[in-house]
Amino acid sequence: QVQLVESGGGLVQAGGSLRLSCAVPGRTFSSYAMGWFRQAPGKEREFVAANSWSGGSTYYADFVKGRFAISRDNAKNTVYLQMNSLKPEDTAVYYCAASIVYSGSYYLDDYDYWGQGTQVTVSS
DSSP: OOOOEEEOOEEEETTOOEEEEEEOOSSOGGGOEEEEEEEOTTSOOEEEEEEOSSSOOEEEOGGGTTTEEEEEETTTTEEEEEEOSOOGGGOEEEEEEEESSOSSOOOGGGOOEEOOOEEEEEEO
16 A cells, blocks of 8 residues: 655645655655645545656646646655645645546546645635
């Protein structure tokens, strides 16, 4: 079983920034395409961003384009989500996920491993 460990969530005012991290211990991190999803109370989990195995390709949901940036450091086995210009509607639990086969997928079922989630709360 592959463990994904998120960190970096918290409470921030609207307009502020946070950087989420997701560490994947082990030697196989570069073999996973990574994604970030989020789930707000009472809503379904939704795609936020993803990148390819090398990080050379990135994909974003329309509602975060220009505000969020996904990146990865394969030497540190970590993927990041830099979130700027945060809005109250960005409040959710954020999850990272790893896919062996699919790069940039928007679909939850295409991901093989999931983290436990980290809470992001944006106050108005």
